[in-house]
Amino acid sequence: MKPHRKEIPSKQPSIIPSFSQQPWLLQLHGTKEHTLSFINPLNGSIEELSVAGMQGKICLGIFGEWILLLHRKSKGMSLLSHNSRNEIELPAMQEPLESLGSFALSSSPTSAKCIIITVGKGRDFILYSRPKDQMWTKIRPISRSLYTGFITLCQGKVYAPLRWGFVVVIDLESLPTGVIYGTIIKKPCFWGENCHLVISTEKVFSVSVEITLGLVTDAEIYTLDTSRSRSIRRRITTTSPALITEAEGITDGLSVSWADIPVDIVQELLSFLPLPDRIRLVSVCKAWIPFTKSIQDSEDFPWLMCSSDCGSLKFFDTFHGVENSLQMEWLGSDGKLALHFSKDGWVIASDRKNSLFLFNPLTRQGIQLPSTLSDHWLLYMPFSFSSVPTNSDCIVLAVWNTFDSCTLITWHRGRVTWKSQHVEFQDDLFRVASTCPVFYNDEFYILGRKGDLLIFNPITKECRFLNITVPVHFWGVPGIRKDCYLLEFRGELIYVLQESMTASYVVYKLDQSKMVWAELDDLGDMTTFLSSKNCMSRQSRDRLYANGLLFPRFHGDDGNRPVLYSMQSHAFEPKPKDMKEIMNCLWFEPNLRIRKSKKFRKMFSFK
Numbered sequence: 001m002k003p004h005r006k007e008i009p010s011k012q013p014s015i016i017p018s019f020s021q022q023p024w025l026l027q028l029h030g031t032k033e034h035t036l037s038f039i040n041p042l043n044g045s046i047e048e049l050s051v052a053g054m055q056g057k058i059c060l061g062i063f064g065e066w067i068l069l070l071h072r073k074s075k076g077m078s079l080l081s082h083n084s085r086n087e088i089e090l091p092a093m094q095e096p097l098e099s100l101g102s103f104a105l106s107s108s109p110t111s112a113k114c115i116i117i118t119v120g121k122g123r124d125f126i127l128y129s130r131p132k133d134q135m136w137t138k139i140r141p142i143s144r145s146l147y148t149g150f151i152t153l154c155q156g157k158v159y160a161p162l163r164w165g166f167v168v169v170i171d172l173e174s175l176p177t178g179v180i181y182g183t184i185i186k187k188p189c190f191w192g193e194n195c196h197l198v199i200s201t202e203k204v205f206s207v208s209v210e211i212t213l214g215l216v217t218d219a220e221i222y223t224l225d226t227s228r229s230r231s232i233r234r235r236i237t238t239t240s241p242a243l244i245t246e247a248e249g250i251t252d253g254l255s256v257s258w259a260d261i262p263v264d265i266v267q268e269l270l271s272f273l274p275l276p277d278r279i280r281l282v283s284v285c286k287a288w289i290p291f292t293k294s295i296q297d298s299e300d301f302p303w304l305m306c307s308s309d310c311g312s313l314k315f316f317d318t319f320h321g322v323e324n325s326l327q328m329e330w331l332g333s334d335g336k337l338a339l340h341f342s343k344d345g346w347v348i349a350s351d352r353k354n355s356l357f358l359f360n361p362l363t364r365q366g367i368q369l370p371s372t373l374s375d376h377w378l379l380y381m382p383f384s385f386s387s388v389p390t391n392s393d394c395i396v397l398a399v400w401n402t403f404d405s406c407t408l409i410t411w412h413r414g415r416v417t418w419k420s421q422h423v424e425f426q427d428d429l430f431r432v433a434s435t436c437p438v439f440y441n442d443e444f445y446i447l448g449r450k451g452d453l454l455i456f457n458p459i460t461k462e463c464r465f466l467n468i469t470v471p472v473h474f475w476g477v478p479g480i481r482k483d484c485y486l487l488e489f490r491g492e493l494i495y496v497l498q499e500s501m502t503a504s505y506v507v508y509k510l511d512q513s514k515m516v517w518a519e520l521d522d523l524g525d526m527t528t529f530l531s532s533k534n535c536m537s538r539q540s541r542d543r544l545y546a547n548g549l550l551f552p553r554f555h556g557d558d559g560n561r562p563v564l565y566s567m568q569s570h571a572f573e574p575k576p577k578d579m580k581e582i583m584n585c586l587w588f589e590p591n592l593r594i595r596k597s598k599k600f601r602k603m604f605s606f607k
Contacts, residue, residue, distance in 0.1 A: 024038045024040060025040075026039075036051060036054075036062070053080055053085070054067075057069040057072065061103045065084075066079045066080065066081055066105070066108075067080045067081075068105075075093050076093075077089075088109045090129060091129050094136065098121075099121060099123055100119075101120065101121040101149025101151060102118065103151070104152055106153055106172055114130060115128055115129070115172065117151060117153075119150070120147050120149070122149065127139075148162065150197065152197055153199075154199045154202065154203075154204050155202055156171065156173060157172060159204060162184075166186055167186075167197070168184055169183050196209075200264065203223060203224065205221055205223050205261075205265075206224070207219070207221055207222075221261060223260050257287075258287070259287035266291065270282075270295070274317050274322050275295070295592065296592045301318060301527075302536060303316060303317050303588045304316040304586075304588070305342065305588035306582055307337040309335065311327075311329070311331075311335055312325050314326075315588065318550065319541060319545075326361055330364050331357070331359060336352070337351055340383040341384055341385070341436055341533055341586065342533070342587065343384075344387070344589065345590055346359065346360050346388060348383045348385070350378050354378055356368075363591075365390070370415075377400065381399060381401075383397065383436065383437075384396075384439055385397065387439075388591075391413065392413055392414065394413040395410055396410065397409070397410050401432040405423060405425055408420065408423060408456055409421075421461055421463075434484070435532060435535065436533060437456075438487060438488055438535075440488055442459075443455050445486065447486040451508070453465070454466075468517060470497065470506075483530075484496065485497070485531075486535065487528065487535035488537070489523075489526065490526065493510040494510070495507070495508040495510070496508075496535075496549065504570050505570075507523070523537075523546070526546065527545045527547075527548055530551055533586035538589075547566065547567045548565060549564070550565075551563065552581060552587075553582070554580050554582070563579055
């Protein structure tokens with residue numbers, strides 16, 4: 001799938017409208033000579049900026065409003081202001097472009113103290129210049145190691161990492177004097193690691209990432225302790241390690257803490273982690289406990305929840321692609337649970353003894369339900385409830401269906417028995433479909449096999465039929481069941497079904513004014529989660545899931561890759577040769593909002 005490109009007119013005052021709100025990747029060579037390409041690392045989209053005056057030039061970096069350019073033919077360099085169109089000439093670059101690493105700018109080019117600095121990539125030199133200089137100045141080799149090609153500035157210091165775990169630190173103001181002040185410090189790293197220097201809130205961090213077979217297997221964050229880094233004159237020497245890990249606790253009499261990590265970095269990490277890892281992260285440091293409020297209020301992509309034979313629950317996070325299990329001994333159930341329905345983080349389930357209960361697996365809250373009128377048919381009864389079961393007005397509905405009638409069984413919060421109401425079908429026209437009822441506008445909507453609806457008001461006990469059907473032949477082959485689902489979608493009811501002839505899926509929306517099903521071709525940025533136990537729709541967090549239908553079906557060698565049905569192509573994407581459908585499962589939406597923050601970290605643990 002090609003990334004979406006959007007061209008930004010050059011007359012705009014800023015390079016990227018949302019540049020200050022999130023990081024962007026700059027592609028140094030755009031699709032055209034006069035364009036700059038910015039890649040959104042969160043969704044892969046590309047936005048292109050058209051800049052006059054870039055013809056025949058190569059972009060080497062962007063520093064605020066200033067664009068650093070290299071002239072292709074003359075090798076001359078310049079700084080171009082995107083806002084004012086002013087261009088400041090720089091000395092020509094004599095070194096080959098492929099031998100240079102990144103560039104850094106000490107201040108605005110209009111300042112007399114401005115210094116442009118770069119480092120050799122896999123070489124042993126550093127180059128610097130000022131806008132009025134006639135040539136670039138090369139600093140003689142100050143170490144036997146070669147530079148990695150990355151360079152950055154922080155609080156008047158130049159940081160240039162060397163290979164084999166060292167960093168050259170130079171006082172920026174000493175460069176023009178010819179007498180260089182600096183030092184070499186050692187940074188901790190994995191063998192064969194990817195180590196990156198990160199500047200945040202005027203502090204220097206070293207982020208070491210261990211990668212095995214293309215997967216991140218370990219990561220450590222270190223902060224620079226400037227009190228242990230010594231600057232010496234006229235010569236460079238190796239000092240004691242100045243990068244210390246937060247996990248050391250106390251090192252050489254200096255107390256260090258996880259709390260030294262800036263909150264913006266912690267917030268950024270939380271935005272990329274699945275829920276269990278977010279809870280683990282905030283449990284590391286007391287100073288991060290305030291983040292629990294944002295975690296509790298966050299809206300996560302629904303998980304697929306299944307029950308195992310040992311009584312535990314398995315959760316598959318389709319968005320992050322991770323699987324977790326949760327032990328359920330606290331529930332006191334006997335063996336494997338039969339899952340019936342879920343909404344707002346609560347689940348209706350029964351055990352082998354046909355005990356029926358409501359519970360929130362994350363907050364460990366449970367409500368024992370009375371025995372139903374037909375315990376031995378629990379597995380075949382669709383369930384639903386009106387609101388969070390802790391609410392005083394919560395109502396649970398179960399539907400017991402026969403050939404020519406159905407029984408609506410309700411339980412009201414606080415009562416000790418179920419109430420049943422028998423409904424006769426006239427002329428055998430209504431058949432309950434194999435999907436859960438939907439509580440909508442204070443009433444339960446029960447879908448029929450032909451798209452007709454039975455509407456039940458649990459307060460007045462009134463029932464009424466809506467004899468509306470969809471313009472397709474639903475029962476293509478007698479005895480062959482086709483998938484159909486009813487759910488709420490942006491405040492309206494939609495009906496998803498599989499056509500008999502083409503096996504493709506069609507979506508209809510209930511037109512309340514005309515009381516007819518109107519075909520819905522596009523779901524926009526929404527994703528629907530469909531199963532026979534429950535259904536829901538949520539705004540997509542990833543454009544790859546937008547305008548699609550997610551089923552409890554997976555593919556791949558490990559069997560953990562979800563299959564999406566695209567409403568745009570009317571086909572499953574990707575198109576797997578074989579799909580595995582998981583039985584006895586439903587979609588579960590994490591709900592942590594009812595738990596107090598002080599108990600947040602101990603409420604559950606994933607394995």
